[in-house]
Amino acid sequence: MKVSVDEAKCCGAGQCVLLAPEVFDQREDDGIVVLLDETPAEHLHDVVREAASVCPAAAIELSENA
Amino acid sequence: MTSTVNSAAASPAETPEFPMARAAKCPFDPPPALRALQQEGPLTRVRLWDGSTPWLVTRYVEQRTLLADPRVSADITRPGYPSSAPINPEQVGIGFILMDDPEHARLRRMVAAPFTIKRIQAMRPGVQRIVDELIDQMLAGPKPVDLVEAFALPVPSLVICQLLGVPYADHDFFQANSKVMINREATPEERAAASRNLHGYLDNLMGEKLRDPGADLLSGLAERIKAGELTQRDAASMGVLLLIAGHETTANMIALGTLTLLEHPDQLALLRDSDDPKLVAGAVEELLRYLNITHSGRRRVALADIEIAGQVIRAGEGLIFPNDIGNRDPEVFDDPDRLDxxxxxxxxxxxxxxxxxxxxxxxARMELQVVYSTLYRRIPTLRLAAELDQIPFKHDAAVYGVYALPVTW
Known part of the structure; x- marks a missing residue:
C-alpha cells in the first residue's frame, strides 16, 4: 500500500491522526496533515483505509497495488 | 435517465414542512417523519418557514457525497441558501463556518493549532482536574441538583475559556447571549441583539489581547491583526464562533448523554464497570451518533447542476442535511435505533x-471521554430526580439537549 496526502485539501480535522498516529501527524501551526510513513506496514492497512474513508476532505489517497 | 420533475412545485400542499417534530415518547430519536422520508428515497423536497422548497438529503451516503462536493457552498449570503430563520442584514456573521474556500480555509487554519490531537491530549489532565473538582462540589452540596447548571455547562465553558483566553467570570453573560443566538424561536431582533452583545464583548477582549497578549488563542489572533492578516472585526467573529461552539455543543452532549445512559441502565453499567479507554472512546462515538445534537440540519446551496441518485439538483437550489437521520441509516448502521x-x-x-x-x-471527544469515564464511576448511584416527561428538552434550539436535568444519588 502506498499513501499520499493532499495538504491543500486537508481541513485539519485530525481524524487520521486519531486512528493511525504511526502514519499521520499534524503540523503544529495549522493542524494540516503530515505523512509520517508512505508505505505503512501491513498490520496498519485496515486502519489507514478507515482513515482515508473518514477523512472529511478526501485528502488521503491510497494505491493498493504498490 | 435523470428526472427533472419537481414534484414539490407541482403540488405544494404535499411538500412536508421542515423542521419536523420528534415523537413525544421518543426524545432520543429523530422525528418519525424524517425516518419515513429516508425510507422513500435519499432526496426529497421540503418546505421551510419562508415557503422555499430546498432539497432534504436523508441518507448517509448522499449526505457524505454532497457535503464533500466542492460545488456545494456554505455561503449564507448566496441566493437559494436555505436559512433556518430570517437573516437580519445588520446581524454580523459568525465567521468561517458560513464561508467557502479559499477564505474559509485561510481563516480556519489560523485557529487550528490548539485543536490538534497532540495539543488536545496535553490538555487532558487539566480537564480531568476540572471534572473532579466539579464532582467534589456537587457531592458536597445539596441534592437534588441540576446537572446542567452544576456540571454540564461549567466543564466545557471552563475549558474553552482557558483555551481562548476569555475570563470565566463572564460565563453568565456569554451563556445567556449564546442561548438566544441559537434559539429558533427567538425573533431576528433578539438574535441580532445577542449577536451584537457577543461581538462587542469579543471585540473589546481582542483590544485587551492586542495591548497585553498571553499564550491563548485570542492572543494568537491579535498577532495576526498586528501582521495585517486579519481585521479586529473578523477576529472577534471567530472568537464568538469558537466560544459558542466550544461550550453549547459539549454541554448538551454531557447532559443529554447522561440522561440517555440513565434511561439505558445496561449500557450505563457497561461504561461504569469498565476502565478500558477503548470502550469509553467507543461509547463517546456511539452517543455522538445516536444523539446527533446538531438537529437543525447542515445547510448548503448548489453552485452548479449536480446529478445524484437519479435527480438533478439545480445551481442555486438549497440543500439541507439532517445528520441525525443520516446517523440512523440502516444501510450503514445495523439496528440503528438501538444504543449500543x-x-x-x-x-x-x-x-x-x-x-x-x-x-x-x-x-469534544476528549472532554466527553473524561466526563463519561469519571461521572458515573464517582457517583455510581446517580439517578433522575424527576420523571422523564418532566424534563425540558430543547426542541426549539438549533442544538438539541435539555434545559435542566434534576439528578440525585
Whole structure:
C-alpha cells in the first residue's frame, strides 16, 4: 500500500491522526496533515483505509497495488 | 435517465414542512417523519418557514457525497441558501463556518493549532482536574441538583475559556447571549441583539489581547491583526464562533448523554464497570451518533447542476442535511435505533462532513471521554430526580439537549 496526502485539501480535522498516529501527524501551526510513513506496514492497512474513508476532505489517497 | 420533475412545485400542499417534530415518547430519536422520508428515497423536497422548497438529503451516503462536493457552498449570503430563520442584514456573521474556500480555509487554519490531537491530549489532565473538582462540589452540596447548571455547562465553558483566553467570570453573560443566538424561536431582533452583545464583548477582549497578549488563542489572533492578516472585526467573529461552539455543543452532549445512559441502565453499567479507554472512546462515538445534537440540519446551496441518485439538483437550489437521520441509516448502521456503546460507530456524521467538519472535534471527544469515564464511576448511584416527561428538552434550539436535568444519588 502506498499513501499520499493532499495538504491543500486537508481541513485539519485530525481524524487520521486519531486512528493511525504511526502514519499521520499534524503540523503544529495549522493542524494540516503530515505523512509520517508512505508505505505503512501491513498490520496498519485496515486502519489507514478507515482513515482515508473518514477523512472529511478526501485528502488521503491510497494505491493498493504498490 | 435523470428526472427533472419537481414534484414539490407541482403540488405544494404535499411538500412536508421542515423542521419536523420528534415523537413525544421518543426524545432520543429523530422525528418519525424524517425516518419515513429516508425510507422513500435519499432526496426529497421540503418546505421551510419562508415557503422555499430546498432539497432534504436523508441518507448517509448522499449526505457524505454532497457535503464533500466542492460545488456545494456554505455561503449564507448566496441566493437559494436555505436559512433556518430570517437573516437580519445588520446581524454580523459568525465567521468561517458560513464561508467557502479559499477564505474559509485561510481563516480556519489560523485557529487550528490548539485543536490538534497532540495539543488536545496535553490538555487532558487539566480537564480531568476540572471534572473532579466539579464532582467534589456537587457531592458536597445539596441534592437534588441540576446537572446542567452544576456540571454540564461549567466543564466545557471552563475549558474553552482557558483555551481562548476569555475570563470565566463572564460565563453568565456569554451563556445567556449564546442561548438566544441559537434559539429558533427567538425573533431576528433578539438574535441580532445577542449577536451584537457577543461581538462587542469579543471585540473589546481582542483590544485587551492586542495591548497585553498571553499564550491563548485570542492572543494568537491579535498577532495576526498586528501582521495585517486579519481585521479586529473578523477576529472577534471567530472568537464568538469558537466560544459558542466550544461550550453549547459539549454541554448538551454531557447532559443529554447522561440522561440517555440513565434511561439505558445496561449500557450505563457497561461504561461504569469498565476502565478500558477503548470502550469509553467507543461509547463517546456511539452517543455522538445516536444523539446527533446538531438537529437543525447542515445547510448548503448548489453552485452548479449536480446529478445524484437519479435527480438533478439545480445551481442555486438549497440543500439541507439532517445528520441525525443520516446517523440512523440502516444501510450503514445495523439496528440503528438501538444504543449500543460496543458497536463501531466511528463513521458517524455527527460532526458533519466535508471541509467544514467540526474543527473542535478532538476537544469534544476528549472532554466527553473524561466526563463519561469519571461521572458515573464517582457517583455510581446517580439517578433522575424527576420523571422523564418532566424534563425540558430543547426542541426549539438549533442544538438539541435539555434545559435542566434534576439528578440525585
Amino acid at each position: 456503546i460496543q458497536r463501531d460507530a466511528r463513521r458517524h456524521v455527527a460532526f458533519g462532513f466535508g471541509v467544514h467538519q467540526c474543527l473542535g472535534q478532538p476537544l
